[in-house]
Amino acid sequence: MVLHKEEEVLTTYLKNKNLKLTNQRRVILKLFLNTEIHVTAEELYEKLKHTHPEIGIATVYRTLKLFCDAGLALEVQFGDGFTRYEHHYGHGHHDHLVCEKCGKYIEVIDERIEKLQQSLAEQNNFHILRHRMELYGLCKDCFCKK
Numbered sequence: 001m002v003l004h005k006e007e008e009v010l011t012t013y014l015k016n017k018n019l020k021l022t023n024q025r026r027v028i029l030k031l032f033l034n035t036e037i038h039v040t041a042e043e044l045y046e047k048l049k050h051t052h053p054e055i056g057i058a059t060v061y062r063t064l065k066l067f068c069d070a071g072l073a074l075e076v077q078f079g080d081g082f083t084r085y086e087h088h089y090g091h092g093h094h095d096h097l098v099c100e101k102c103g104k105y106i107e108v109i110d111e112r113i114e115k116l117q118q119s120l121a122e123q124n125n126f127h128i129l130r131h132r133m134e135l136y137g138l139c140k141d142c143f144c145k146k
Helices: 005-016 023-033 041-048 057-070 111-123 140-144
Strands: 073-077 083-087 095-099 105-108 134-137
Touching: 005 023, 005 057, 023 041, 023 057, 023 083, 041 057, 057 073, 057 083
Parallel strands: 095 134
Antiparallel strands: 073 083, 095 105
């Protein structure tokens, strides 16, 4: 199996915590990296349970937490009570537009917003470490169905 950069990052993080890259963690990482949507732990587990019945839901939750701690994933919540995970390592910053009716989300990137945020921080002698912007409303389909 070819080592991806993400697997190297995870291996280094785990070694620093005196933990090992187990086969279960490797399987979950591969599935997570091949999932290009914001995914819940339950959704990952549903994809795994038939081919890897030895991996339980608790292992998926703990492993996703490790991915976040290692900088490979981010937790995102869109106000619907579910925690989702998205790729973080090697992915550029983006914001979200979230439909409050159907739950659809759209990833958006706009340099003007990023520059404005940086300018506001500088004007207030503030150093941004991280940020997240989510705008809630109705998507085109739900708005037109009103």
